[in-house]
Amino acid sequence: MFDNAVEPHNDEEVEMDEGNGENDTEEEFQSLNAQLDQLNSALDTMEMKADNIHAELVELLKSNQETRKQFQDSVKREKISPDSQQ
Structure with a gap:
């Protein structure tokens, strides 16, 4: 009846994965921050x-x-000047 049941996570594995993920995430943020700068x-x-x-x-x-x-x-002055001279 429970053959397809999901096995529970091992808390230690999750913490280790999160720890590595946080380092990667921090490095990614630093890289993105440098690129944005x-x-x-x-x-x-x-x-x-x-x-x-x-x-x-x-x-x-x-x-x-x-x-x-x-x-x-x-141009205006030239138009006025010839008329007055003639």
């Missing part, structure tokens, strides 16, 4: 580069706006 550093570097690129693009846009305004002003 590396990823975090890489992301920080990428974020700084993105911020620098953004700042450079903003400067470039401002410079282009100033240059365009100066060009438009000079």
Whole structure:
């Protein structure tokens, strides 16, 4: 009637298995933590580069706006000057 019954665990074996598992788990956590630190550093570097690129693009846009305004002003002056000279 109890031929298929599950045998009880030996508590000593479970404790030893858990002990080894905890060491493995701790090492895995340390490894994952180191990998996360590396990823975090890489992301920080990428974020700084993105911020620098953004700042450079903003400067470039401002410079282009100033240059365009100066060009438009000079074109306006040229249109006004020939009319007044004739």
